[in-house]
Amino acid sequence: MSRVVVDPITRIEGHLKIETEVKDGQVVEAKSTGNLFRGIELILRNRDPRDAQIITQRICGVCPQSHGVAASLNLDNAFDIGGNIPSNGRIIRNLIQGAHVLQDHILHFYHLAALDYVDVTSVAKYEGDNPDLRSVKDFISRGELGPFVPRYEGDYRLPEKINQEATAHYLKAFEVRKIGHEMVSIFSGKIPHSVGIVPGGVTSTPTIDMITAFLWKLRILQEFTDNVYIPDVLGIASVYSDYCAVGTGCGNLLSYGAYDLEDNNPDQTIRQRLFKQGSTSMNLGYKPLDINLINEQVNHSWYDNETSGLHPSQGNTLINFGKKEAYSWLKSPRYSGEVHEVGPLARIAVTYASGDKRVCELVDWALGHLKAPTSALFSVMGRHLARALCAKLLAENLEKWLLELKIGEPCFIDYEMPDESRGFGITEGSRGALGHWIEIKNKRIANYQAIVPTTWNASPRDDSGRPGPIEQAIEGTKVKDKNNPFEIVRIVRSFDPCLACAIH
Amino acid sequence: MVKELPVVWLQAAACTGCSVSLLNTASPTIRNLLVDEVIPGTHINLRFHATVMAGSGEPVIKVIEDTSKKNKLGYVLIIEGAVPDDSEIMFGAIGERGNKPVSMAKRIEEMAQSSLAVLSVGTCASFGGISAAKPNPSGCQPVRTFLESKNIKKPLVNIPGCPPHPDWIVGTVATILLRGLPEADDLDDNLRLKSFYGKLIHENCPRRAYYDEGKFAKKFGDEGCLFELGCKGPITYSDCPTRRWNTHTNWVIGAGAPCNGCTQPEFPDAIAPFYEKLVDVEVGGM
Numbered sequence: 001m002s003r004v005v006v007d008p009i010t011r012i013e014g015h016l017k018i019e020t021e022v023k024d025g026q027v028v029e030a031k032s033t034g035n036l037f038r039g040i041e042l043i044l045r046n047r048d049p050r051d052a053q054i055i056t057q058r059i060c061g062v063c064p065q066s067h068g069v070a071a072s073l074n075l076d077n078a079f080d081i082g083g084n085i086p087s088n089g090r091i092i093r094n095l096i097q098g099a100h101v102l103q104d105h106i107l108h109f110y111h112l113a114a115l116d117y118v119d120v121t122s123v124a125k126y127e128g129d130n131p132d133l134r135s136v137k138d139f140i141s142r143g144e145l146g147p148f149v150p151r152y153e154g155d156y157r158l159p160e161k162i163n164q165e166a167t168a169h170y171l172k173a174f175e176v177r178k179i180g181h182e183m184v185s186i187f188s189g190k191i192p193h194s195v196g197i198v199p200g201g202v203t204s205t206p207t208i209d210m211i212t213a214f215l216w217k218l219r220i221l222q223e224f225t226d227n228v229y230i231p232d233v234l235g236i237a238s239v240y241s242d243y244c245a246v247g248t249g250c251g252n253l254l255s256y257g258a259y260d261l262e263d264n265n266p267d268q269t270i271r272q273r274l275f276k277q278g279s280t281s282m283n284l285g286y287k288p289l290d291i292n293l294i295n296e297q298v299n300h301s302w303y304d305n306e307t308s309g310l311h312p313s314q315g316n317t318l319i320n321f322g323k324k325e326a327y328s329w330l331k332s333p334r335y336s337g338e339v340h341e342v343g344p345l346a347r348i349a350v351t352y353a354s355g356d357k358r359v360c361e362l363v364d365w366a367l368g369h370l371k372a373p374t375s376a377l378f379s380v381m382g383r384h385l386a387r388a389l390c391a392k393l394l395a396e397n398l399e400k401w402l403l404e405l406k407i408g409e410p411c412f413i414d415y416e417m418p419d420e421s422r423g424f425g426i427t428e429g430s431r432g433a434l435g436h437w438i439e440i441k442n443k444r445i446a447n448y449q450a451i452v453p454t455t456w457n458a459s460p461r462d463d464s465g466r467p468g469p470i471e472q473a474i475e476g477t478k479v480k481d482k483n484n485p486f487e488i489v490r491i492v493r494s495f496d497p498c499l500a501c502a503i504h
Numbered sequence: 505m506v507k508e509l510p511v512v513w514l515q516a517a518a519c520t521g522c523s524v525s526l527l528n529t530a531s532p533t534i535r536n537l538l539v540d541e542v543i544p545g546t547h548i549n550l551r552f553h554a555t556v557m558a559g560s561g562e563p564v565i566k567v568i569e570d571t572s573k574k575n576k577l578g579y580v581l582i583i584e585g586a587v588p589d590d591s592e593i594m595f596g597a598i599g600e601r602g603n604k605p606v607s608m609a610k611r612i613e614e615m616a617q618s619s620l621a622v623l624s625v626g627t628c629a630s631f632g633g634i635s636a637a638k639p640n641p642s643g644c645q646p647v648r649t650f651l652e653s654k655n656i657k658k659p660l661v662n663i664p665g666c667p668p669h670p671d672w673i674v675g676t677v678a679t680i681l682l683r684g685l686p687e688a689d690d691l692d693d694n695l696r697l698k699s700f701y702g703k704l705i706h707e708n709c710p711r712r713a714y715y716d717e718g719k720f721a722k723k724f725g726d727e728g729c730l731f732e733l734g735c736k737g738p739i740t741y742s743d744c745p746t747r748r749w750n751t752h753t754n755w756v757i758g759a760g761a762p763c764n765g766c767t768q769p770e771f772p773d774a775i776a777p778f779y780e781k782l783v784d785v786e787v788g789g790m
Contacts, residue, residue: 006561007599010554013520015598017605035605036588036596038517039641043634048777054764055772058634061521061667107527115558132535139539139547144508146551147538150567151558174527174534181528182753189759190749192521192667193766196759203724203760213753319641321593412724489560500519 001028004482008035009492011112013062014499016458018470018488022479027488030467030474032458034330037302040504041317044448049075049417049440052448053198056436059450060501061192062107065100065184066429067436068197069093069258070450073268074436075199078423079415083266088411089201091401094259094274095214096188096196097427098394098401102221103180104430105344105391106229108496109384110173114166116490117236119156120148122163132171133164152484157239166236169228176224183217186210201412206405214402222395225388233388234369237381244376247491249473250339251282251378253346254456256289256435258428259397268426274397275347275390275428276354279335282378286353291426291435296331296451300460303331308463312437313422315449329503332459332468333451341469342432342456343495344387345377358396362389383494417443429453431496454502457495470495507546509681510579512568512615513553516608517596517635517644518585522626523555525667529674530751537674543681551579565599568611572618580680581619586628586635587612587650589643596642612647613654621659621685622647625673630662630694631769638773648695659685662695666766669747672700694769696741705737705763708745724760734779736765 004027007017015035020027040059044052053071057064072093076082085093123136139145158166181191187204188196196202204210237244256268257277265271269289277289296315298308303326304318320326334340351359366385367374376382418440425436432453439447459468467475470492477487515523527534532542538556541547550556552568559567571579588595590607597605616622624647627633636644645653648660661680663672676697679686692698706712714720714729721728729735740763748755756763765775772778 003603005600005603007605008554008560008564010557010560010564013555015515015554015596017597017600035598036517036608037642038588038595038635038644040634042639042641043637048780050779051772051776054778055634055637058519058521058666061519061524064519064521111527111556120558135535135539142506142508142547144547144549146510146549146567147553147557149558150563152560171535178528178530178751182750185750185753185759187759189754189756189761192524194759195756195761195764198724198761200724205725205760319593410725414723 002482004479004485006485006488009489011115011493012497012499013060013501016497016499018474018492020474020488022482025478025480027474027477027479030471031327032460032468032470033328034458034499034503036499037329037503039317041448041450044445047445049078049438049443049445050199052438052445056450057193059452059504060498062498063104063429063431063501064193065097065191066427066434068194069097069427070425070434070436072197072199072425073427074423074425074438077268077425078421078438078440079199079417081200081413081415082268083264084413085201085263086410086413087263088206088405088409090260090263091405092187092202092204092206092411093197094401095398096184096194098259098398099180099183100191101430102391102394102398103177105387106173106180106224107177108387109229109233110170112496113384113493114170115151116486116493117156117240118158118166118170119163120167122160123167125160126164130168133168136167152486152489154481154484155486162235166232169232172228176221179217179220183214186214200415203412205411206407208407211402211405215399218395218398225391225395230388230392233384234366237370237385240381243380243490244370244372244382245379246477246487247380247473247494248378249341250469252279252338252340253281253349254279254335254340254342254433255346255350256426256428256433274393276351276356278350278354279340280350280353282375284349284353284374286350291424293336294333294451296333297462298331299463300326301328301331302326312435312449312451313424315437328460330455330459332462333456334462339462339466339469339472340456342453343383344390345383346432347428348386348389349377358393362392380490380494387496419443431498431501432456450504452501452504454498458497458499458502470497506541508549509546510549510551510571510575511582512551512571512579513582513584514598514611514615515554516583516585516612517588517642518626518628520555521667522584523553526670526673528750529670532674543678546681548677568615572615576618577620579619580621580623581615582623582625583612583629583647584625586632586644586646609650612650613656616651616656616658619658621680622651623676624648624660624662626668627664627666627766627771630664631771633666634772660695661686661691661697664696664767665742666771669749671747675700700743701741701767703741703743705740705742705745709737709757710745711757730757730762732781733762734777734781735762736775736782737763738782739785740765740768742767
């Protein structure tokens with residue numbers, strides 16, 4: 001038996017350690033440790049409830065926009081205006097969140113995940129005239145290779161030409177995702193930490209030039225998604241086809257749904273959304289969402305056991321560091337008592353299970369291309385593929401929504417803040433199901449709780465000792481070379497973890 | 505011969521928003537920063553940045569430990585995020601040493617000691633920011649206060665903003681490469697470069713005329729100055745109105761939202777509530 005530790009796991013957001021016990025080349029135990037606590041839930045207490053929208057975005061600088069949306073839905077709900085948001089306000093929220101998530105998926109595949117598969121040093125032999133690659137070649141010839149070396153060595157399987165092409169795409173993707181942020185900025189002022197989404201709708205007012213600029217920036221992301229991103233994911237999945245069966249995980253998937261498609265429905269759990277609310281498992285049967293079935297367990301987390309098992313509307317964050325059996329700052333959220341994975345795979349699988357025509361078409365096409373069964377979705381490559389299909393769906397729908405905006409119509413509805421109230425806001429961040437819960441007393445925040453996508457995915461063992469989704473995905477995996485444990489980091493990164501989010 | 509300037513970028517109590525903002529740099533591009541001579545004759549040798557670097561685990565921890573030993577006084581240390589307390593509870597750790605986690609505070613102390621200069625990127629590193637907001641659950645300190653408490657004296661520049669504009673980060677590095685470390689005169693009392701943070705937002709705001717004529721927006725979407733909706737432009741130093749964000753696409757007030765004062769040492773506690781009108785503040789021309 002030997003201990004294999006990866007600390008830090010890089011090319012994710014934040015501070016994550018994975019500790020494993022490997023016996024006869026196979027992981028027998030995996031532990032996921034979140035390494036930074038800030039206490040944003042405690043910081044939110046006693047503040048003006050409206051400030052939650054600004055402060056919760058600072059939970060994460062990679063996915064701030066989704067926190068802005070969750071906080072605003074939460075406050076809409078607490079202020080009892082969830083059914084009154086003007087169409088323009090609803091649509092612009094979708095445009096801001098959708099553009100942000102679209103660029104985030106591109107960023108994840110190229111800048112966070114790709115270097116596990118693509119060998120940048122192959123550009124040393126490049127003889128063509130692509131200026132980006134000439135520039136990388138010069139860089140390599142100077143001999144100082146940070147930040148691309150050191151790295152795990154060994155399992156890079158792409159042919160030289162494909163490696164070089166993929167490196168060019170890695171560089172191109174920096175430009176493309178930047179344009180995605182420009183799209184967000186058009187309606188939301190700036191990003192990271194944007195300002196446009198507020199309870200009641202949005203602050204900005206659409207004009208023709210904003211719509212036109214958004215459209216033509218979007219076209220760049222659409223083209224890149226169709227002609228570069230999706231082909232690259234399919235290409236890497238065929239060369240690393242064994243990863244279509246590695247990292248299966250817990251097999252239960254949960255989605256809160258996102259991108260509101262109808263006005264006047266105050267109930268977020270059944271409101272019509274692009275991605276559907278619900279849960280599913282490996283049989284791809286569909287179950288509707290019941291948010292009363294969520295709780296957070298802390299017996300293996302550095303919080304007081306008295307606070308374990310609470311629904312987030314009653315949740316508490318009480319530090320108890322050094323507690324026996326505990327090994328992480330993450331809590332362990334569970335749904336219906338079971339371990340659930342969240343993320344693009346859950347969004348796609350739940351929407352597929354609900355019978356959505358377009359999603360079924362896309363999933364069947366992609367799996368057909370790989371000649372893989374639906375069970376292949378539950379894998380490292382399945383997660384990358386689902387993420388790319390989420391990007392494709394957003395790229396298609398953003399254009400449709402943009403053209404539904406009505407110039408001159410309102411984007412915001414004023415409201416009276418109640419003295420006392422409760423609320424919740426649920427949506428899908430890039431990385432999965434995101435929920436905020438608030439309790440207001442005397443027009444101040446009495447309690448605020450967030451359960452964030454990576455809280456689910458990177459959670460430690462729960463009160464019954466069941467490992468979290470990433471831990472389960474690693475356990476049982478064969479590790480060929482424990483000095484270069486590619487398998488572990490490839491599994492972890494397929495979840496696109498965000499630790500600042502997860503612990504907050 | 506190209507000069508290599510080693511840079512180590514550590515993330516402490518942060519959200520990675522500063523790093524993502526840097527990814528939005530337009531000119532130079534990220535490729536220019538990572539692989540090209542960013543100033544003719546000099547290449548920034550980014551040895552450690554957890555979000556972009558290829559390696560993981562022990563080999564990358566060795567990179568920072570080797571840099572502090574082998575490049576004594578020859579590298580720039582960039583800190584993103586405030587420094588969490590490690591006296592009783594380890595609120596933040598980066599990597600292991602002898603199978604034990606090493607606190608962020610310890611890493612920053614070790615790396616700062618042998619560095620040429622320290623840059624605090626973002627409002628958390630510069631002033632504590634959101635990470636140190638009341639009741640400061642993780643005992644976060646700004647980098648400046650932390651280094652003083654350890655008696656480490658290094659040239660230090662703050663680049664606040666939640667997050668900072670990429671031009672402020674790149675511009676500060678370029679200033680150092682072209683002209684050397686800033687003189688006392690180049691910085692304000694908060695160790696910010698005057699070239700980026702020298703003027704109040706209110707001085708250059710395109711809605712200033714509304715303010716002067718007393719036309720105030722009462723709700724979002726209204727024409728007028730956003731002062732009564734909580735705008736902190738009158739007390740916030742930055743060039744946002746003229747620089748604009750995301751390749752000069754837009755900015756906060758351009759989207760009809762009030763400035764939330766994120767470049768200030770007072771952010772967020774002494775500036776919030778964000779959507780309430782400033783009180784007890786003397787505003788020019790009032």
